[in-house]
Amino acid sequence: MFAFAVAAVFLLLFGAGVLRDRRRFRNAVYLGLATTFLGVGLLAAIEDAPPGIAGTALILLLLVVALGPVALAALLCANGVKMIRKEGRRPANLLALLAGLGMFGVMALAAVAVVTHSRLLGAAVLTLLLLLGYVSFLFLCFVGYAALYRRMPVRREADYVVVLGAGLLGGRRVPPLLASRLERGRQAYEGLAERRGPDAPATAAVPAAPDPDPQGLGVAKARTPLPPLPPLLVTSGGQGPDEEVPESHAMADYLVDRGFPADRILREDRSRTTEENLRFSKVLMDAERPGAECVIVTNDFHAFRAALLARRTGVNGQVVGSPTAAYYWPSATIREFAAVFLTYRRVNLPICGALLLLGALVFVAAL
Structure with missing residues (x-):
């Protein structure tokens, strides 16, 4: 019951955090801790389950613990090879492969430590497992x-x-990954524009301040509210050393060529x-409409980190993601988490x- 109570506390903290600002990493940690303690509570409750159910659950758990890391490492290596074939050997494309090889390396080191009964290797494996446990917990939260x-x-x-x-x-030229962002941005724009109506003015009208009582009758005349302005779309991206034009110009041309x-x-x-991207876009938005709200569009694997950065830079906006090819996900997600x-x-x-x-103290104590 204690584990369930702790899980409930973290779940409440998670809910309050999301309501306050969903763009906080602490929300991810609260959710991870709530899930962890819920799992601990369920494991403790297995003792009270019927023998057949308890035994099956324990066997499944042991299989996951024993074979899960091996399967995950193999999948990461396979995905890493596919990523290299499709995207090239840039360092960012090697992350899935390196993660899989690293997992196999730790498992091999643990096996050697058990076989040789080496205290030094045992302490090294324990230290690595502690570090990997912490990093893996944060990664799963992320x-x-x-x-x-x-x-x-x-x-x-x-x-x-x-x-x-x-x-x-x-x-x-706009690559498929960026084209996916632009098409998702077009969808977001059209949804906002449709809700505001086709007759919204393109620029803000600044009316002269009216006399609140033009007839001198002691009754203030109600001001006519201005219609809402239509949304604007910001293409954000400078010119890299290997690019002939700024990314924002190529992005804008892509949209205009397709009728935007x-x-x-x-x-x-x-x-x-x-x-x-976010800081300079905020300058443009504040110059046109101070304090404006926005929808930020990027690829789905990048959405949460972009949301964290939006909060840090003071941009008043939420982030939506566009679809990404499945093979691109593992390396991209590892890169986002590392950042x-x-x-x-x-x-x-x-x-x-x-x-x-x-880990060093455990090694010294074992000498």
């Missing part, structure tokens, strides 16, 4: 909450749709990173240091 975040409803009213850039093919109204596009062409892990390095690195120290 993946689980990112999947949930992508399914949360986005606001039905916004002034802007911001499409984040990506690299160009041949220096000027050119006068509803703003081009942010200075940014080099996702954080700069988030380092973003919170002031917390994560000291914890990793403490785990390393704990």
